[in-house]
Amino acid sequence: MTTTGAPVLTFACTACGRCCQGLRLPLSIREARDWSEAGGVVELFCEAAPDLGPPDDPAALHRWASGFAGVSGTLPIRVRLMLVAAFDGPCPRLLPDMRCGAYAERPSACRIYPAEMRPDRIVDPAAKLCPPEAWSPDAPPLIDAAGRIVDEEVGGAIAALTDAQQTDAAAKASLAQALGLHAVALANEGSVVVLPDGVRLRAAIDAVVGAPAAAPAGWRFVTDSADTAALIADAGGESGPAAGLTEATYRAYVSA
Numbered sequence: 464m465t466t467t468g469a470p471v472l473t474f475a476c477t478a479c480g481r482c483c484q485g486l487r488l489p490l491s492i493r494e495a496r497d498w499s500e501a502g503g504v505v506e507l508f509c510e511a512a513p514d515l516g517p518p519d520d521p522a523a524l525h526r527w528a529s530g531f532a533g534v535s536g537t538l539p540i541r542v543r544l545m546l547v548a549a550f551d552g553p554c555p556r557l558l559p560d561m562r563c564g565a566y567a568e569r570p571s572a573c574r575i576y577p578a579e580m581r582p583d584r585i586v587d588p589a590a591k592l593c594p595p596e597a598w599s600p601d602a603p604p605l606i607d608a609a610g611r612i613v614d615e616e617v618g619g620a621i622a623a624l625t626d627a628q629q630t631d632a633a634a635k636a637s638l639a640q641a642l643g644l645h646a647v648a649l650a651n652e653g654s655v656v657v658l659p660d661g662v663r664l665r666a667a668i669d670a671v672v673g674a675p676a677a678a679p680a681g682w683r684f685v686t687d688s689a690d691t692a693a694l695i696a697d698a699g700g701e702s703g704p705a706a707g708l709t710e711a712t713y714r715a716y717v718s719a
């Protein structure tokens with residue numbers, strides 16, 4: 464959320480295509496199925512933390528509600544499974560003239576940029592890939608002086624993705640079970656990344672959407688930190704090193 468009294472931000476996309484390169488785009492389950500069906504690559508990012516119940520802070524509460532209950536050893540955990548469109552280099556849908564080749568069907572994340580998906584983050588034009596002319600004062604308003612998104616499509620896309628992150632949680636629990644996922648990274652330390660075969664992923668999505676939620680157990684934290692492993696063990700959880708992964712990779716977070 465932009466602070467009250469912040470300058471009005473005006474914006475008009477110049478279709479430069481800079482934001483369509485080398486991405487991991489967060490998707491809803493429905494968007495992930497569509498992306499995969501169209502031939503795109505979908506990766507699954509898995510992370511978790513001890514489940515301390517719903518927090519008071521709104522942003523933390525949203526993250527908690529976007530996850531599902533699991534168990535590692537005897538430790539109750541909250542697992543977040545993120546489905547992302549993955550591509551290095553130009554997006555497979557990007558046309559040679561830098562227009563989107565599937566503009567009407569593009570994911571919510573594409574409709575949101577350069578605004579922020581998280582309402583607690585300030586939109587900083589200097590941190591965006593858009594050229595200066597995209598922020599022309601003659602362009603339509605994107606954000607008003609109170610920090611509210613005034614562009615209806617952008618606001619609608621933020622609401623849709625935020626809503627999907629919570630309503631998809633039960634289906635993601637069942638999806639994790641259907642795909643046999645058990646390895647998870649500690650939130651804020653890294654992610655376990657799984658690249659399922661597209662046909663298998665779509666079949667699993669079709670089987671779990673609308674079905675009763677599963678409660679997958681047997682989660683094992685992946686960490687190369689002896690301190691983290693000791694903390695997890697003290698709390699009753701199980702862990703192992705990244706080298707022990709067979710059908711996934713470990714991606715450590717790098718602090719900015």
Ligand code: SF4
Nearest residue numbers: 483554556557563573
């Ligand atoms: S789907 Fe379209 S808007 Fe989204 S990254 Fe690809 S080319 Fe860009």
Ligand code: SF4
Nearest residue numbers: 476477479480482593
């Ligand atoms: S970087 Fe900005 S101006 Fe360029 S295509 Fe993306 S949203 Fe539009």
